[in-house]
Amino acid sequence: MDRRQLKTRKAIFQAFRSLLEKKRYDHITVQEIIDEADVGRSTFYAHFETKDLLLDAMCEELFYHMFEHDPCPWVGRDADLEGKLAHILWHIRDSKNDLSGILLSDSGDLFMRYFKSHLRVVFEQHMGFFKVDVPCDFLLNHLVGSFAETVQWWIKEGMKTSPEMTAKYFMTMTETH
Numbered sequence: 001m002d003r004r005q006l007k008t009r010k011a012i013f014q015a016f017r018s019l020l021e022k023k024r025y026d027h028i029t030v031q032e033i034i035d036e037a038d039v040g041r042s043t044f045y046a047h048f049e050t051k052d053l054l055l056d057a058m059c060e061e062l063f064y065h066m067f068e069h070d071p072c073p074w075v076g077r078d079a080d081l082e083g084k085l086a087h088i089l090w091h092i093r094d095s096k097n098d099l100s101g102i103l104l105s106d107s108g109d110l111f112m113r114y115f116k117s118h119l120r121v122v123f124e125q126h127m128g129f130f131k132v133d134v135p136c137d138f139l140l141n142h143l144v145g146s147f148a149e150t151v152q153w154w155i156k157e158g159m160k161t162s163p164e165m166t167a168k169y170f171m172t173m174t175e176t177h
Helices: 003-022 030-037 041-047 051-067 081-094 096-103 108-124 136-156 163-174
Strands: none
Touching: 003 030, 003 041, 003 051, 003 096, 030 041, 030 051, 051 081, 051 108, 081 108, 081 136, 081 163, 108 136, 136 163
């Protein structure tokens, strides 16, 4: 993609984020997105066939850095679960204007579904850590849901607790004795 295309894509994402902070996803029209981004309809459709595909692309971009890309040298692919959770929290804190606003908006449930699907993969990689006698799918659902709720609590509390300490609190609550 050339610079002009990247600039247009960025403008569309920013317009979409801005609208998502003000109203529910299902109430946003493509016309509102193109008006806010100041692009033409054909330009929008050259980048995204539908509003749903725009949502998919934006979520993938937001979550790519958090779950796939490893810019933090202290968190590698072999990091322990607590380190990976802290890494995720750092990314949320770093992108608080985009991600945390969206997660707490009326459209937050949509983003939470994407977030949970990515979290599921993280927890699946560390299921051996948990020594409890419950079905694996039950445990996985519990961990993903609990961490997603932890993230929402943390954001609502103004992210006062450090990402490392928040991850530690979560892990303390999930330890088996």
